[in-house]
Amino acid sequence: MSDWLPETPRTLAFPTAAYVTLAGADWLASASPHPDEMHTLWATRPSAPSVLPCGTAFDVINAPALFGRRMVDRLWSDGPGSGPVAAHRGRILLFAAPGTAQRLPALLVWEEWATAVPPLLCHGSGDAVTIPPLHPRRSPGADRTAGPGAAPDADPAAPSGSRWLVAPDVRKPWLPGPDVLLWACVRAARSMAGPAPEAAAQHPVSLLTAG
Numbered sequence: 001m002s003d004w005l006p007e008t009p010r011t012l013a014f015p016t017a018a019y020v021t022l023a024g025a026d027w028l029a030s031a032s033p034h035p036d037e038m039h040t041l042w043a044t045r046p047s048a049p050s051v052l053p054c055g056t057a058f059d060v061i062n063a064p065a066l067f068g069r070r071m072v073d074r075l076w077s078d079g080p081g082s083g084p085v086a087a088h089r090g091r092i093l094l095f096a097a098p099g100t101a102q103r104l105p106a107l108l109v110w111e112e113w114a115t116a117v118p119p120l121l122c123h124g125s126g127d128a129v130t131i132p133p134l135h136p137r138r139s140p141g142a143d144r145t146a147g148p149g150a151a152p153d154a155d156p157a158a159p160s161g162s163r164w165l166v167a168p169d170v171r172k173p174w175l176p177g178p179d180v181l182l183w184a185c186v187r188a189a190r191s192m193a194g195p196a197p198e199a200a201a202q203h204p205v206s207l208l209t210a211g
Helices: 022-029 035-044 065-077 100-109 178-193 195-200
Strands: 050-053 059-064 085-088 091-096 121-123 128-131 162-166
Touching: 022 035, 035 050, 059 065, 059 100, 065 091, 065 178, 085 128, 091 100, 091 178, 100 121, 100 178
Parallel strands: none
Antiparallel strands: 050 128, 059 091, 059 121, 085 091, 085 162
């Protein structure tokens, strides 16, 4: 692991939490200008996806499924871990520190492995994302109740559905910033290029910034 990575708590096992805790729901709701309305929505539709704005509580880095899963695997096997992570409609959503959506593309421009990184969708201030249900199972009558921030219901078991890979479970989760996610992008790109290129490229990830 590169010695510049932050000292943050991590576990040896890859997390598989699928349920959002009450504390995690408080954190998600804090992203909304109307957190009480979000809690009401989740109380009546616990198995429905919802929509939250980015840029205040979190940004979201949206990656293709295979590449995004490689990033998450690297973050947990060789790095500091991750913040909340979701799968949505064949994409991986990595929740990141506010400001990451603007900064990560600038860092990638200076990275020699950038051409091996598939296009990433970076959601920051002014954007909104669909998040998975707080509870992975449908509740009776969920389809008949709507409210602010509601998104169309999806079956989390379906390939195009939504589910949490790492569910929010605290009120102030640690969120990776642009430098950590740049590191994860490069490690994922190297691993997909094959063991030889990855083994040959052991120099630290460039942290040059765009002016």
